[in-house]
Amino acid sequence: MRHRTVAELMTPRAVTVRPGTAFKEVARLLHEFDITAVPVVDETGHPVGVVSEADLLRRRTAGAAPTAEDLMTSPAVTARAEWSVVRAARVMQRHGVKRLPVVDADGRVVGVLSRSDLIRLFFRQDHAIQQEVVEDVLTRTLGIAPSSITVEVDDGLVTLSGTVSRPELLPVIVRLCQSVDGVVDVDNRLTCAAATADSG
DSSP states (O other), X not given: OOOOBHHHHSEEXXXXXXXXXXXHHHHHHHHHTTOSEEEEEOTTSOEEEEEEHHHHHHHHHTOOOSBHHHXXXXXXXXXXXXXXXXXXXXXXXXXXXXXXXXXXXXXXXXXXXXXXXXHGGGGOOHHHHHHHIIIIXXXXXXXXXXXXXXXXXXXXXXXXXXXXXXXXXXXXXXXXXXXXXXXXXXXXXXXXXXXXXXXX
């Protein structure tokens, strides 16, 4: 089972500015490309900060700042292209940012990942989610026969019913299903075969 990577969801060829870019030019780029923030990079393409719409508005009210260097929030919070989108989402949440410049192994900006890119995951079709749960989670990862568990998906809600052989499998199955891209929640109705036999 494989998580989507940042490289698969990010917007490549990110719009960037240099530290000396003027206030008005930064504002123009945000408007022209319909983006909410732009990475500030040095002459080697390494991020040194990020200028957001909020940064522009703050400095506008305090007196216009002349360059991106005066406006930017620094240091830049970045993501690596090979990261899972789950890791990137946690970094966004931890730092309270809506966009992450994505850097390669050399630390140069190669794209931008936004919250709207992450939200696209939740528009994944139910049948694709169901297929991944059955084939990757149950069959390939856990070695469980698909016939022993019924998997239903409705608007990202995964309902599991059927029996498993060992009780310790229950939390593992749920956790792996929750990690599948597009899953909103898991309704666990599974029972353990041993427990069923004991009760009879």
